[in-house]
Amino acid sequence: MRLVAAEIDLQALAFNLARTKEIAPHSKVMAVLKANAYGHGLVKIAQHLQEADAFAVARIDEALALRAGGLTKPIVLLEGFFHHTDLPILLANNFQTIIHDESQLLALEQAQLDAPIATWLKVDTGMHRLGIEPSRFAEFYQRLKACKNAKPQVNLMTHFACADDLQDSKTNEQLQQFQTLVAAQQEALCLANSAGILGWPQAHGDWVRPGLMLYGVSPMVGGRAAQHGLKPVMRLTTKVIAIRKIATGEKVGYGSRWQSPCDTHLAVIAVGYGDGYPRHAKAGTPVMIAGRRYGIVGSVSMDMITVDIGDNAAGIAIGDSVEMWGPDLPVEEIAECAGTIPYELLCNVTPRVSYEYIKG
Incomplete structure (x- = not known):
């Protein structure tokens, strides 16, 4: 799988x-x-x-x-x-x-x-x-x-x-x-x-x-699908593959560009620019885990992204599903966070992503 x-x-x-x-x-x-x-x-x-x-x-x-x-x-x-x-x-x-x-x-x-x-x-x-x-x-x-x-x-x-x-x-x-x-x-x-x-x-x-x-x-400047009565067709998902405890001041990811301001937990999720996720998505770009929003931290790498999940009070576990964009997380919003347009995100999904055609 x-x-x-x-x-x-x-x-x-x-x-x-x-x-x-x-x-x-x-x-x-x-x-x-x-x-x-x-x-x-x-x-x-x-x-x-x-x-x-x-x-x-x-x-x-x-x-x-x-x-x-x-x-x-x-x-x-x-x-x-x-x-x-x-x-x-x-x-x-x-x-x-x-x-x-x-x-x-x-x-x-x-x-x-x-x-x-x-x-x-x-x-x-x-x-x-x-x-x-x-x-x-x-x-x-x-x-x-x-x-x-x-x-x-x-x-x-x-x-x-x-x-x-x-x-x-x-x-x-x-x-x-x-x-x-x-x-x-x-x-x-x-x-x-x-x-x-x-x-x-x-x-x-x-x-x-x-x-x-x-x-x-939505094709409109600042628009969202719901404003036009449209329903998102693609839901891009991945899994949590690791959870790490990080201390205050520790740096994360390539280039050590993000430094934790407090003790926290990170969820490592199995998606990256090798799957078509935008490499330039900024810190704080949201993902959905267990119905809640969390922000990505550190650099987007080829295969993995780290997400700050705080004290892990939500009970996130390895294997949990993560929505990168879809009905609960507009692709328009992710595009804005990455400084691009939703067209590019949709068209850049790579062949290693599996497609599952569903009805509802």
Whole structure:
């Protein structure tokens, strides 16, 4: 038995998809499964999101893994394709592609395909990552409409840069620019990621792209899942493997960075950055043991962390379960303590962690 486990609550996953539909009732749902379903297990998660209208991944290998796993829903490649030799693969597997660069459009125009491919034209309205310049929208749109290798409907898309911050005006600026640009076209529109879904209902459009919110995590600045009616899907747990008595003034861990201010007890727990726990989690970052919060002390090492449990009055024993994040300990809070974002924590869970898929 592996000591560190990621419990994946499939009921919570289904609940979050239903909650997404409740928040955006007039939009189709493109469930985002990139990066191994945000660390939750690509194929297994997809198999339990059958109520979604389509899936979205970043790269073609992720899409192929879904097809190999028996998933038949439409799959959108959010980064598009990277070489003209990818196009027959897209066609054979019913993959849909983003077009965000002229090289992609040229490859599509020049390809010899047996049937057309569904496309999404991505416009850069301010993210300045992927997408065509707004000034070239009419040209790209007309070329795609005329392209024999593209299906007649050209879906239109953009991506928000600051939707996680309700006080930032940039989302409204991007929304207005996009709406003005596409006003004359009768095409399906897709703008809102998780933050856009939760914070900007005017941006829901014909399609929404929930990612982080499906896994029960808030994408908003300072947000928590419960504020949005979401349920955490992953519970990362480990075990207490030793209890040590420490005297006042004794130093703990690599670099001796933490010194005990009093006589106390430490619980040594079997998890570390080798499992994906953030190495830079600060002293005091909470863990849950026997229903109570305790703070980590000393450096996070590859395989172990020390936790100050005081006089051990709670009766903690070797073998007790420890929650690192989950329903009782928001991953958003742990991310804040580590100076990062919850996306990174979820995606960084390593292969030596065992996955246990449960229902409730």
